[in-house]
Amino acid sequence: MNPADILAGAAVPDSPKLYVIGSFDKRITFYSQQARALSLVHALHDQGHLKDCKRVAVIGAGAAGVTAAAALLLATSAKVVLFDSAPNMLSLQGATERRKLDPHIYDWPKIDTTDRAANLPLLDWESGSSKQVRMDVIKQFEQIVACRPELEKKLGCKVTKIERDDKVYKVAFTRIGSAANPVPEDDNPGYFDMVFLAIGFGVEPKQAIRGVRSASYWSDAGVPGPEFDGRPSPSFFISGNGDGGLIDFVAAASSDFNHGTMLSLITENLRMEAVRSALQDIDKRAREVEPGQPPLDLWAAYETEIHPLIRDNGLVHQFRMQMRPGVRLVLQTREKQIFSLDTAVLNRLAVYVSVKACQEIGAHIFKHIHCGEVTSTISDDDGYLLNCDGIGEIAADEVIVRRGPNRDAVREPFQNVLNAYGEAHARWLARYKNMTVVPGLSQDARSFFEKLCRDAGVPPSPRIQNAAIRARRFKMTRDGTNIHWTGAVAKTDLAQIWSTSNYYELVLADGAESLGKMAPLVLRIAGHCKNLTVYSDRVFWDGLIKSVIDKGPAKGLNKPLFGEGLPAGATEEPHDFPLEALAEELHHHLDRWVLTKVDNYISKFLADGTEEGTDIALTIAQDLREMMAVTWKNWTALFDADPALLGNFLCLMMNSNHAEHPAARVLVGPSSTSEIILGVVVSLAIASCWNSVGPKAALPGNLHRKFDAEPEWAGHTFAATRINGKHTLRNVAEGMWRTEFVVLAVDGALDSERASNLSFRDNSSDELTFSVPLGHEPVMLTLSGQFCEAMELGAAALTKFLAGVDARRFIRWDNVIDKRTAA
Ligand SMILES: Cc1cc2nc3c(=O)[nH]c(=O)nc-3n(C[C@H](O)[C@H](O)[C@H](O)COP(=O)(O)OP(=O)(O)OC[C@H]3O[C@@H](n4cnc5c(N)ncnc54)[C@H](O)[C@@H]3O)c2cc1C
Structure with a gap:
């Protein structure tokens, strides 16, 4: 509904600037009345009706009236007079600890209705006993009054009549206040240029069944x-x-x-x-x-x-x-x-x-x-x-x-205006039907009041202050082809969970199967940190955890920490995103997080040869580092421009032959950043001294090597020290590589020469059973002693070393031909 529609629902026909808040609506709750009041004041501002307002009467200091009065104090410079026949504000809610007020639960089983937080821009609260909610709201009301003192409370004053008198309203009242609540009589009746009727619905009759005295609901x-x-x-x-x-x-x-x-x-x-x-x-x-x-x-x-x-x-x-x-x-x-x-x-x-x-x-x-x-x-x-x-x-x-409640009794003093309103409002309800059932607050209205509160210096609500020291809870729920994302963590901030020591809670009503491509992402984010608790039914995750972590590519990764039950809340900031695109986008955010970490670490190392930790632990000559820095700059520019390039590069850094496994990316995160850093450094050294090596976006491999005359080579730079739990070097002979060259950023006995002959040697029986075409078994480069020495000596030494690798490969290829001829 737009502001004009909202005004049409509240305005009394033929009574300019007289508005009713919710008294003729259905499904009334404390929260919905606040939302109605805020939407109305925002709509009045939006339509320019608050400009010349000097004196406003708000009749009724219940949820609707108190919220309207607070909003008017912030949105206008008018004098606001708040009437109530009761001696206190929010009188209905003041007498019981045993009734619970919940902001959204009335609309359960709709999605997002269990949020404990009202999440209002002012007079905000969270579910609790009726008394507690009342206290929280009144406290904030008084804070607003302290910032905008143009309020007069006329508590203990029952309004008996309102009449239009030329351009203003004459509001007459009788004093039923006590000595503790003295009310000046000299301004009775009062004159106002705008009036809000927030009179609610009245209270229940004492003897609705003759002879039975039933205690009030609110006691x-x-x-x-x-x-x-x-x-x-x-x-x-x-x-x-x-x-x-x-x-x-x-x-x-x-x-x-x-x-x-x-x-x-x-x-x-x-x-x-x-x-x-x-x-x-x-x-x-x-x-x-x-x-x-x-x-x-x-x-x-x-x-x-x-x-x-x-x-x-x-x-x-x-x-x-x-x-x-x-x-x-x-x-x-x-x-x-x-x-x-x-x-x-x-x-x-x-x-x-x-x-x-x-x-x-x-x-x-x-x-x-x-x-x-x-x-x-x-x-x-x-x-x-x-x-x-x-x-x-x-x-x-x-x-x-x-x-x-006895509605007639509470409406009685205002019959002169309410009869016409009742009929007009019934037409309005019929016209907008379901839109009027659950009034929400538009983003415009929310931003409007948030700014007013900030400008006036109103302190944040107790709920916000408490939330700042509590775990931040967010929720992903499958909704058709979409993911319904809500809560205190925006999708763009997901990777921040890896950066902070704050506590987070992810609530998932769905299991791994119904989350589809989002499920591995959950393992990825949760598996790399200890400050995230996942609330979901663990039974529905066991299969995925088994196939990915226990027996799959992410062996050794932490399993998510599961909490008990499915906590309520985290329904603020709702957004719907197409599932597959969201999974892709979030993986990219996480990849960017890893790239930033790697870049910060490597850039310093390449600049001065020192590092903050021991991730690299290599000595590399300055001239070679300078060449690597140029190469790295080019690579990061390519990564910035192409998320798929970065995704493939990092994914294969941690996965040998699992690149097409749906969960292959789970290994890329804070726990693998050290290995990736070393992998990148080794790849950069090779790329700087071997011709035209760069990152590659599509399988096979994550590197390419271009030649002038020959077709390009695919390469695989791989940094994980273990493959499926076994040390990487114990896996190299298993024929898992699909590329012409492989860079393994692991120390070990396997040097380039042995590696380049390995598959040949292993197949030295008369039967040649290469898993790759003859002569295309990969050139294997590891952090051998010779390689490290060459890097220490500088670019010329490394270039010479790599030229030797190429030459030996040529000889090996000849050997293959010879063997074949002999056979
Ligand atoms: C039995 C019952 C159970 C409910 N349970 C819930 C619940 O669990 N959760 C929930 O959120 N809501 C519940 N509600 C709805 C509840 O009424 C609203 O939550 C809330 O009180 C509405 O706020 P309001 O400001 O519109 O009206 P009210 O709280 O009724 O406030 C209206 C105020 O106007 C004053 N007033 C009226 N006429 C005059 C006059 N002539 N002069 C001066 N002052 C006047 C009254 O004294 C009153 O303080 C329940 C209502 C009933 C009747």
């Missing part, structure tokens, strides 16, 4: 507690199937309800993929039912499609372990259907699993009734007898009434 007493007086079969009557009713149904069913634990039983469960997609599919079908057609029976769909899945994945069993012993539950709804589409899928699922757990344990009873009226005929210390219209009497020890 600790409203949450069913554990058994303490030994009732063998406690009975609960829960009235209402909105989100409050569903949550308290689960609380009543549980022996010791903890909202957070209940949520994580579902959302952090590793075996929920099938359940998630089945739930999404059911909701999609339910939403697609045409108006006038009977609605999809959600309960019936759960029975056929969800029950087998949650029974098989152990979720019902887990809930069984938590059931209140002997509990009997009655859920009363006004509608025939148990579940309504307007509620959170997570709450529906939790109720459904609780019922299935109930049914599995014989002693537990669940009953659904639908009826309009319920009255209490008897209520005494022993409980209630409830008369349910058309059904008869039902006894219950406890009655929990969650029939929603």
Whole structure:
């Protein structure tokens, strides 16, 4: 939605500069109201409506009003007056530790909804008890007020009327403040040129069922507690199937309800993929039912499609372990259907699993009734007898009434403007449909407020400050042909994990198979560092680890460090990237990281012959080093221009005949940088004194040697000291090389002459079984004594040595011909 659409959804018809925040919307949460408020203030700024604003009234200091007031303080220089009939800001959330606020969980099982962080540019928070969230938000609100003091709080003031008076609004209020909250009367009514109605939805009536006093949802007493007086079969009557009713149904069913634990039983469960997609599919079908057609029976769909899945994945069993012993539950709804589409899928699922757990344990009873009226005929210390219209009497020890707040009461003072708004808003909702269900914050709005906060000197939120000292968590999730990438590490920063000692956590809901080409990349990044924990189901990685690390090309590489479970969060900064292209791009980032390390080390060595470590440990004459420096400059320019060239060069540095193995690149990283450095130095020395040797992009090999008259040679410069766990020199006779020359950056007894005759000697029986065409067995160059001596003496000596290698190869080729003739 663009800013004009957002304004259209909030503006009251025929009442210029009067806006409503969310009070007529569905799926209201603390977070969504904040997002609505920020989007609205940003849209007003964007459309130029805040320019001449001098005095703004914000009526209601709940999540919507407090956020709107903070945003207005930052975005305008207007005086902002914040009214609330309650004596405190965010009054609803102030009374309970037992209700948990989660910013995004309402939209589970959509992707990225388990993030604990609201991730808002101001008044940010992360999931916690209702009281804690309130405290965090108020603290930040006061920090903004300290930077932008143009705020007046009128707490304990109930607005009784707003009227348009020429070009301004007259806002009348009655004071219900206490002595602790004195309110000046002299500005009543107040005059404002812009007004926000952030009045929320009201509170639940005290006796929604006559004769039953049900504690408020927002109080600790409203949450069913554990058994303490030994009732063998406690009975609960829960009235209402909105989100409050569903949550308290689960609380009543549980022996010791903890909202957070209940949520994580579902959302952090590793075996929920099938359940998630089945739930999404059911909701999609339910939403697609045409108006006038009977609605999809959600309960019936759960029975056929969800029950087998949650029974098989152990979720019902887990809930069984938590059931209140002997509990009997009655859920009363006004509608025939148990579940309504307007509620959170997570709450529906939790109720459904609780019922299935109930049914599995014989002693537990669940009953659904639908009826309009319920009255209490008897209520005494022993409980209630409830008369349910058309059904008869039902006894219950406890009655929990969650029939929603009294909206009419809260709207009553504003009827003069809200009637018109209600109708206009219903049309707006119908027009934008699903876009209005989950309001998000546009990147423009986010950047706008981030800048305002920075400019005003507002300190970062406690969440951001805490995050700075915690492990940085990021997530990759397969989504069709894409990878959905989220969290605190951008793809361009992936290689930084290798550079720092900070801790990182990578969350992967998918196993190696479904991640395809991304899976070896995970092994590559994790195998080269100890500060990354991978959260995924290890079982789905065992095969790849076996084939790549235990028995494959990366023998000896560290296995990823796996953490327990699938932690929530890391859903900020969402991006979707095509899987294969992403894997390629990330390998290239990692290759660049290695190249930079190699370049820093080698450049210093070539300049002055010294090194910080002992990776090279060779003495090379200055004239040769100068020639090598020129060669290196040319090579790095080629690497900069061609990622595939660099990728192939480094990959073959660590892989003998595994270049086409899908996981061949995993060996290239910090653990192999020392070997690669030596390999590059040896290759550079040879390239500087042998004609036209340079890096090569395509197999076979990673070097070429060009000649004027002959076809070019492919070469393989190889730096790993081990191949499949065996010392490199023990592998050279195995016919694994596919190129005309091989440079092995390993010390050893094998000198160039022996190496160049090796395959010939090994095949000195009368049967010549070369694995390469006759006369094309590779010229092998290793760090032999002669080679090292030549480098020490300088360019002329090395050139002479290499010319000798060429000459001997020519003689050897003649020998082959002779043998063949003799045979
Ligand atoms: C039973 C129930 C359960 C819920 N559970 C959750 C949950 O688990 N998580 C969640 O995120 N959300 C939940 N919600 C939604 C919750 O209402 C919002 O999260 C949040 O409180 C909405 O903020 P708000 O600012 O729009 O409204 P409110 O928080 O209601 O704030 C509106 C404010 O306006 C004031 N006001 C109203 N009229 C006047 C007037 N005439 N003059 C002066 N002041 C006035 C009120 O005193 C109030 O402080 C639940 C709601 C209900 C009813």
